Each structure stands twice: as C-alpha cells, then as structure tokens.
Amino acid sequence: MEKVIIIGSGPAAHTAAIYTARANLKPVMYEGLMAGGMPAGGQLTVTNDIENFPGFPDGISGQSLMSLMRQQALNCGTTIKTVTVNKVALNEKPFKVFAGMEEIQAETIIIATGATAKRLSISGEAHLWQKGISACAVCDGALPIFRDQILVVVGGGDTACEEALHLTKYASKVIMAVRRDVLRASQAMQNKVKKNAKIEIYWNTNVTEALGETKLKQVKIFNNRTEKNSVIDVGGLFYAVGHIPNTDFLQGQLKLDESGYIVTRPGTTQTSIDGVFACGDVQDKHYRQAITAAGTGCMAALETENYLDRE
C-alpha cells in the first residue's frame, strides 16, 4: 500500500513529487512510457527553449528543465516507474492503480497527466514542428525567429483570438485562418481582433500543408468556398485548435468538464473524490504554463499531506 501515487511526469507531477517526498510520504510516480504519445517529461520535451520559467535568466531547453526536475524528485526520495497507468479504481478506498501487469493500492492519488495540443496532421507538420510551427503563442511568440514575420494562427475561438492579439506584439502581420465564415470567439474578442490593423482574417480557409526544409517558409491554404489553393510566405504557424486532456484512463470515475478536463474546486486541487487530487494542465485549460502547473503540483502535495493527516 502506497501513501501517495503520482501519475504524470511534467512540472506538476515532479513538483508534487518533490513536496510529498520531502514530507516523507514516499511517493511513487508513474511517469509512463510514451503515455499519450508523449515522452516522459510531458509537453515541455517538445517545445523550444523556455525563457519564462523563473530562475533561468538565459533560458533553458524543455528537456533540460525536465531532467533537472526529475533528478530533484529522485534526490528527495521519489520512486519513479517508467510504466503507463492504464486504469484506476476510485470507487472504494484504498484506491487501486493498474500499471502494466501491476495492481497497486494507494491511500491518495495525484493526477498530473497533462493535456496534448491538437494538431492538424497536415503534410510537413511533423518535420517542421517547433521549427516554425508551435501550439503556444504565449510560450513561443517572443522568440527571435518570429519577430517581424508574417505569422498564421489557425482557429476561430477565444484562444485563437488571444493568441493572434499576443502575436501582433512581435509580428509584422498576423493572419487568422478560420475554417468557417464566423468566429466562435466572444463578441469582445471578435471586436478587438477586427479592430487590430495588424490582423487579417482569412475566412473559409484551411491550412493544408507546411512547406520548408529546415524551417517553415510557406503554408498552403485552401479556400473551402472558392475551392482555390494558394501558397503564402510565412515565418510561423500557430495552432489554436484546442487541447485534449489526458483523462481517458479515468473512465468517467472523476467529474470532468464538457471538454474532458478534471474539475477541481477553484483555488485548490481537490477533485470530486476525497483523496484524489489533480494538478497541471489536466485540470487547467486557461493558463497552461510550466510555472502554473508546477504551482498546482505543490498545492496538490500540501493538500495530500493535509488529507493524510486528517484521515
């Protein structure tokens, strides 16, 4: 029987591990083996250099930051298992976690399985990922490669509008490629976008191909009304078509919102089941930053300790 099992391997998971290990709770972390198609370490392992994680004035690569955190979790006494959790049973205590061939009992569970940015799966995307294609304007927009370039944002929701507005701070021009002839975004956001002289909206437009050898140079677009293809020169392509939280393994045992994110009591990491805590992007569709994820990992650890003290 474990006191606490942590599922995940990103900043939230490792921060939860550091705190629970220092509190002598002997955490066991299941970091997964290409869980959700992602290497251990999570989304940061497939990003550009990170300039906004506080404490690293010269920036740091996502892989380096994650190996530092992993080492720190180990140093503090975390047991890390490179196995993917397939299933959990939360209907009675102790909880059960199924990973590979193992079935482990746990007094508490911290879920930090993250979310995965949706991709378009267009031609050229795989080899140009993070070479001009990004799923996070807030993370990457300020990088030198995107300065004074024409940047394309794909999507028509609030996030797409926010990202387009954010990118106008660096870009010479921002093109929003919107599949339909309307935006899904709130009226306030639509007004803001339409008033911004740097943003041009391409309606009824699908991005169909990313072109470039070692970095993105052009995108091919298709107008689904006129049915015409064209190619435009661009310096960056930003996807804002949503994220998929990694919550399938829960099989509906925790309360999720309409997009599949775990619902936590605002300002805490408490889920709908006492003793099960969620932190990081799996419960956050709004901020989604490494540092906010790490902050909630700490909260989950302190709440877990407090829960075990009370029980």
Added chain:
Amino acid sequence: MEKVIIIGSGPAAHTAAIYTARANLKPVMYEGLMAGGMPAGGQLTVTNDIENFPGFPDGISGQSLMSLMRQQALNCGTTIKTVTVNKVALNEKPFKVFAGMEEIQAETIIIATGATAKRLSISGEAHLWQKGISACAVCDGALPIFRDQILVVVGGGDTACEEALHLTKYASKVIMAVRRDVLRASQAMQNKVKKNAKIEIYWNTNVTEALGETKLKQVKIFNNRTEKNSVIDVGGLFYAVGHIPNTDFLQGQLKLDESGYIVTRPGTTQTSIDGVFACGDVQDKHYRQAITAAGTGCMAALETENYLDRE
C-alpha cells in the same frame, strides 16, 4: 502612463514581470527599499537553502534564486525601480501609484507585496534566525540540522498543529508551546495532534529566550500558570504565530479578508477592482510557497494582458 506597474520583488512579482515583459507590456517594477523591513527579493532572502523549488536538484540559496529571477526579469525587458510604493489611488482610472517623490499613472497594477511571518522578538532570536529558528516547517523541516532533534513549535492554531505534525516526520520529539490551556485549532487537528505519540503539548507556556552561540541549542520557557522558568535542550524552534500581509499601503481600497489578505476570485488573481491583480503571499494564507507564488505571478500577468486586450 505605464501599461502595468508591479509592486513587489519576490517570486510572484518577478514571474509577473517576466511574462508581462515578454508580452511587450513594458512592465515597471517597484521592488521597494527595505519595504516591510524586508530586502528586495522578499522572504526568500531570509530563508535557508531552498530544496523544493523545481529545477534546482542540488538546492539553491534564497538569495541566489532571487537574483536569478531578477536578472531574468531585466533580460526580458522589465524596468526595476528600487523605491518603495507608499500609496496607491485605485478609485479612478488610470490608477495612480505614489513611490518616493514620484506619482505614476498605470492602466493596470499587479500587487505582489507578500507577507511577513510574525516573530516573537525574544532575546537571541535575531542572531539565531535561520540558525535553528524558522517560520516555515514545510520549507525547512526536512533540513539535516532538524533530523532526530527535539523541535519546538510555538502556536496553537491550525497552522501550528499542521507544522507540528509535519515535523514529527523528522524530529525525535515535537513540543508544542501553547500560551493558553486550549488549542485554537479545529477539533480534527487537535485530535490528530493529541493522538500523535511524538508530540507533547506544553500548556500555558511562553517561549521567552533562544540560547546558543552559532546555532540554537536551548530555549527558555515560562509557565504562565505556575510562573516557573525552565530551560530545555532543543534542535529547532518553529514559529507558527501567523503572518502579516503587506497591505497597509492600500488603505482599504481593495477588499481584504479579516486577516488583511487581499481577496481574489478563487482560481484567479482578480481583486475587487477590475484591472488590479494580486498574486503571491499577499493573497495566499494557505500554501505560501515560492513555487505557488510564482505560479500566481504568471496568472496575474496573463490576466493583465487579457484585461488590456479587452479594454
């Protein structure tokens, strides 16, 4: 007119600065000049080595971590002024910030002025601070100097009980020095403390002196019922007598809770005035960790950007 003024100099303030600077909002930070009796950098500058900030597997001193963050804020384009903000005017927009002889207008304000742990101001406290005396069991309890020692916790509230329970994981014995003959803590916490064989409660007890040359060796205690003094050998003294949030300069212009903390909408950094955001310990009496403060600093920056986009 500034787009955003940040008041404070701890992890929340610097993370807010890094994010707003990268969003080209040209933040101006007032880090203060011994504001609240604290050097710029905040509470971390008077702590032991930090083992639980993710990304630093070998630990890092509070001062080093804060100078890294400060450098990063500067690198990203923050203007830092070493002046204390005495007053703000939030009743009309643009807001006004008064610092030294300056009066500055701002579209938005991020408040990250932190909180200060209350001290007892007993003899020996000043020179033994962080040499056996600490105001944060969660931060410091796991340090080698406290392992297998007799540790004293001062206080009788929920936090004191939590800290005492936390310390039982390392200590040979924990003494709770409680001024009255009852605990203020919740019944559940009281039961937990009283059931723990490692915790002994000294009722009607004031700690009156800390003894030791280069580190804490003994404390002098006074029983306020029998009026007897005694001296006990201890390895650590933990204050859990509350914190004072640094909100005096607001002069009641923002909604505060009964302890003087800024009230934010749970899960956000929004204060009672649109365009004024609060992050870090000045709005958090529960988690109070460097990493949670940094997380909320990021949230404040993203909410500020979003607010400016909407306005």
